[in-house]
């Protein structure tokens with residue numbers, strides 16, 4: 201296994217290429233099917249220093265945004281619509297580069313994104329979806345099935361493992377995609393508005409799952425408007441206060 205290199209995203213630097221579902225430049229060869237441990241990677245650390253970002257031709261979304269976070273943190277990104285929550289996820293994922301300041305990421309850089317609108321293959325089962333990143337990473341199919349069942353159980357979906365995607369509810373789809381993202385064993389998990397499309401009961405289930413995931417060692421950033429999601433998080437970065445001055449980071 202080869203270690204991940206740390207990276208700086210500096211102002212003016214081209215965003216690096218990165219696969220959306222947690223494939224990094226290191227080789228991950230140790231798949232045992234045990235869903236409960238992170239192997240061979242140091243916990244990710246993120247340090248944003250005096251970060252500014254503006255989309256081309258637009259006013260800055262934030263300037264002077266500074267925060268630190270590391271594996272095990274469950275961080276809510278809050279702020280009104282248009283304050284730049286999804287944009288900050290893209291900066292953290294390396295798909296955008298800061299306009300000024302630095303975003304330093306070291307340790308386990310593997311990243312996975314769960315987007316706001318769940319997508320899946322209608323006829324494929326939940327189990328198939330979670331197996332995919334495991335098989336793609338070289339795991340044998342039978343081992344992948346065992347591991348995928350563990351990830352599904354982590355998000356309380358073992359009972360729908362054999363159900364096709366088209367028959368899953370909105371909340372089940374979100375949780376299944378969280379399980380699939382976790383199956384790629386990211387150091388950092390980026391989640392965009394996980395409860396936006398959900399009714400109260402499904403949103404509560406997703407919050408409970410997110411709260412448990414925070415204890416697994418990955419660094420999780422969640423862009424959200426939902427106070428229930430914020431309550432499930434251990435830290436909050438409020439972008440309301442960085443349009444444009446300084447971020448308020450509370451524990």
Ligand SMILES: Nc1ncnc2c1ncn2[C@@H]1O[C@H](COP(=O)(O)OP(=O)(O)OP(=O)(O)O)[C@@H](O)[C@H]1O
Nearest residue numbers: 255256258279280281282283284285286287288423
């Ligand atoms: N590619 C782009 N080019 C120019 N402007 C963009 C681009 N992407 C987003 N924006 C603008 O940047 C601002 C921040 O968008 P972003 O999606 O990050 O906000 P948000 O806080 O996640 O919003 P919401 O809560 O509504 O999802 C918005 O005004 C949006 O229109």
